[in-house]
Amino acid sequence: MIRLFNWFRRGSLERGLDRELQYHFDRRVADLAAAGISEPEARRRVAIELGLAQVREEVRDVWLTRWSRDFLYDLRFSARSFLRSPAFTAATLLSLALGIGATTAIYSLVDQVILHALPVREPERLVLVDWKGDHVVGGFGSFNLMPYPLCRDLQQQIRVFDGVLCRSDEVPVNLSAGGDPKPVSAEVVSGSYFSVLGVGPALGRVIEAEDDSAPGASPIVVLSYDFWQAQFGAAPDIIGRKVLINQHPMTIVGVAAREFHGVDIGVVPALWLPAAMYAQAIPGIYDEHLLQSPTRWMQILGSLRPGLTLAQAQAGLQPWFKTWLEENMRRTGFPAITADRRRRYFASSLRLAPAPQGYSPLRRSLSQPLWILFAVTDVLLGLACLNVAGLFLARGSARGREIGTRLALGASRSRIGRQLLADNVLLALTGGTLGILLAPFAVRALIAFLPGNYADAHALRSAVSLRLLVFAFLVSLAAGLASGIAPALHVGRDSLISGLRERASTAFGGVRLRKCIITLQVAFSLILVVGAALFLRTLNDLLAKGSGFDTSRLVSFSLAPQKNGYSRADSARLIRLIDNDVRALPITRSSAVARYALLTGGSWSNPFTIQAGRRIVTDHDIQENAISPGFFATLGVHILAGRNFDERDIRPAGEIGRRSAVVNQAFVRRYLAGVDPLGVRIGEGSYPDVKPEIVIVGVVADFSYRNLREDSEQAFFPIFEGDDFAGTFYVKVRGTAEQAFQSIRQIVRDADSQLPILSFRTLDDQINRSLNTERMLAALSGAFGALALLLSLIGLYGVMSFVVTRRTREIGIRLALGATGGSAIRLVLRDAVAMIAAGMAIALPCVAVLGKLVQSQLFGVTATDPATVAAAVLVLAAGALAAAFIPAWRASNVSPTDALRLE
């Protein structure tokens, strides 16, 4: 560091050294003169003795090592020469800034979503405990769901774990702290949660083991730091304050550490509740004894004992798990199962997976698209580097004389090569700085593209972190070295003499290298163009497929009265009341209620038993929904056979279970082929004691439930049968969505002024949101593909122009000897075609391999779809030939006399 400082004060250091040496010189000369030697002779001797030039160099080496001194001089020289050619500098800088900026932006998301370890104690010891095999018992939530008793019992396995925690998926709760209830997200966690993670309070205390003892016994809340700041203005007296969670009084006991945002990246909980408060947190839960029951609703994370490998831990758990499975079968709520099912149940095992980054459904759904985009930007960055290398080679041939002169004066090839490398590194670092400045905007745009509301939830950040800076710096350095290595190695390959001769054309090897570069560029851009075409087709096909229902002027909103303290019956009554009022609105064309919302990615699903002649069990879950009679009409879904629900389907009081169902076409196709579906009896569940008593009364056309991609088998039941507590309304309106919102809000307010309206949206908007990942992939890969194409076409054009200029004389002679313009064009194009063909030959096998990796992201098209690949090849070939044709055309117009006069 001191040495770098020396660079900046080298002027004064030099002056000091000069004075010092001068003193020595003069004294020595004086002494020798005093000894009787003539002054000129004394001067000569002292000059030899001291070796002034040598001493100066050696002292400078002490100030700053030779290498870094040269490098700093090189950088200064580079900067000056760049300032002299602004067009060249701008072109290269832009290439690099785009490449580095895009890579950094995508990496920012890759890092946040996939790579970043949780800010907890020893995250590397965290493992996700998963159940491999037949669970038998159902559950609610996203993935890797486990029953609470398993979590509690695993905590006793101290030979394997230092601690075990479990947590629910994000739960929306209504929080009122004085004012109107507000929907916020909560994480329901075991008492061990904070202690296992090693996360402490910023204020007060966190949830502890005792808070988890008995259901309903510990009405306490721990706030997240950000929520405390945003909603309570960081009030220091927050501890002990009473709030209502879903209308249940609870006490705030603490605020969690500032940097901790839960274990699920992508969701930022506003608060944490102890698992013992499940009934208050998740009202309307069908299982009354979650802490004792085999129902699966939580993810389990454990902290491995130090020194234990994953495999050892996993093996150590299995014998214990076998006995646990026995115990679990005896729990209330465990169904009767067949011998075969029993065998599969007992074949289950526990699997451990490293989870230093916590647990995240977002990561599950996004990691593949993000890796794809990261790979795409890497290819783009590679292309930008190739482009810069090409530009440098071109400049290198223009600078041939300068370099030749320096070589002739005794500069070593490695010294000049280093100079060229300094050029590239300076350029890349400047480009990287520009890229970093662009990155936050790019990240913000990317986050807006993501499905869900991550920007609003502050789950993902667009700020540039230190990690990101380091990454961008390394990428820039790598880009500088990569783009500089070819030109640097190439220095002085040509003979000195030819370099110095005035006219002599330069660099044959240069052209060969540039042709290799163009070939690679063609290959890279073909890969990107094919990718872009695939993702565009995917988006297009999904949009063309549509949801299967008529979304125009269709709006939806949800109500969850149980979170405001309603009982099930009251809740159902309220929803029915509001449904009636909404239907009576002048702005309403038609309106309906469904128990579960469409296109949210989630659903209610179960296996079914079908009695159609013989008894069969569905091989996978059927998506279910409970709906009011107007549902199909409001969505514009046609009834293909049978009838809609009507008063016949209303159960007499006291009767339990459903009477009738409507299934969709996909259900009939898969399970009732060749059978008249009407009148067939089905039952919910797959166990032998299931009685198929529900009669199929109608068949409807297929439409999307969880998302646009899936064609699922669906079954519908009448709503308002007493056990439906929440509802999503679908309203076909006459006016605009805003007008509808005004009237609907009034109705809800009249019914209960405390009840929040959740997610009011148009269906078009929902479809758009559900396609966000696809749109992101299509838009970005399309933009990157176009950019790549442009870069390589410019490169191709540059090289071909250079070749034509160099061969002007040869072409002139050919034309003078009677060759036609057409043959001159062919002569030049032959070169270009060879490069293009070679590039494609490299790219196509890569497309085949890479295609396998992206297949799961595609829809309606295979990764090696011949038509798509052919179209991409055609576009690239046409563009490339056009780029090469311009120089070729110029070649054919060479006037023989001019060309010869050049000599």
Next chain:
Amino acid sequence: MPSPRFPIPQGTLDMLILQILSLEPAHGYGIAQRLEQISRSVVQVNQGSLYPALHRLQQKGWLRAEWKQSETGREAKFYSLTAAGRRQLAVEKDSWARLSGAVNLIFEERSR
């Protein structure tokens, strides 16, 4: 200048400079002269190599330098030992004594 004198090993030069400066501050030319005298012209010190050594020692923080009037009345750059330099000299003296002692032992072993 034909000479039967030894070229001086680099590390030794550093130690000698520290030793000379431990007696009193001196400028480059003074140190060169002192070296000549002390070593009774047995050891050959290239006058030029003195300066890189001085700057290296200064950079390491063992020497400090200031411009002062010299005995001729002209300004010269005087070097003096810092506390760290004094410690370093002790360390080097010690290791030199051990090294030369060990070498002597080996020689005596041979001659016996």
